Amino acid sequence: KAGAVSDGVAVVWTVRNARGVLPLSFRAVRRLVPAPSRIALHDDGSDDGTPELAARESPAMEIVRLPASEGPSRGRNLAIESAPERYVLLLDGDASPEPGALGELMAAARRAAAAVTLPRVLTQDGFLQHGPAHMSWAALPRFRGWWGEPAPAREDEGYSAGGGTAMLIDRRFLPEGVRFDEDFGFRLEDADFLYRV
Numbered sequence: 001k002a003g004a005v006s007d008g009v010a011v012v013w014t015v016r017n018a019r020g021v022l023p024l025s026f027r028a029v030r031r032l033v034p035a036p037s038r039i040a041l042h043d044d045g046s047d048d049g050t051p052e053l054a055a056r057e058s059p060a061m062e063i064v065r066l067p068a069s070e071g072p073s074r075g076r077n078l079a080i081e082s083a084p085e086r087y088v089l090l091l092d093g094d095a096s097p098e099p100g101a102l103g104e105l106m107a108a109a110r111r112a113a114a115a116v117t118l119p120r121v122l123t124q125d126g127f128l129q130h131g132p133a134h135m136s137w138a139a140l141p142r143f144r145g146w147w148g149e150p151a152p153a154r155e156d157e158g159y160s161a162g163g164g165t166a167m168l169i170d171r172r173f174l175p176e177g178v179r180f181d182e183d184f185g186f187r188l189e190d191a192d193f194l195y196r197v
Contacts (some may be wrong), residue, residue, distance in 0.1 A: 008037030008085040016044040016073030018093030019053050026057050028096035045069030075182035088169040095166045105168040115173040121165050164190035
């Protein structure tokens with residue numbers, strides 16, 4: 001990677017029309033330990049006042065207005081490519097990490113020298129969220145859930161949905177040239193990225 005990379009963490013949302021869910025996510029990110037070195041919002045053509053809300057809620061937030069709505073991949077790639085920080089925590093607008101989540105993700109990333117580290121994501125009812133995009137290859141043949149349906153019977157099996165909802169990128173270990181496919185379309189673009197990583 002060109003240029004110096006700090007050991008800091010950038011938290012970046014890539015959203016479109018997320019005004020209704022972002023305040024909760026903003027509050028959660030402000031409580032993260034360690035505190036992010038930079039917070040940014042990449043707006044994918046919102047027409048509901050999302051960027052204006054972000055500017056009011058967090059005046060120090062870096063806001064990037066993408067020229068047209070083309071899905072989350074462009075904003076995520078921009079976050080990865082332009083960050084001076086070693087770590088980039090990519091979040092969807094409805095992701096609300098617990099205060100210690102960032103520290104735990106960073107510790108796991110360092111232990112495993114992982115390019116991408118995913119959290120377990122809970123549904124609003126407190127169940128572990130499951131999704132087809134976020135399994136290991138070994139787990140895929142046994143997978144039976146889709147798009148966040150709670151499945152309490154499988155809580156102990158270790159399935160975890162993270163993907164585009166939340167992922168910590170360690171730019172030092174990300175394979176050269178591997179980025180989100182901006183032509184892939186929305187839904188499972190995160191799975192495509194994770195499998196190529």
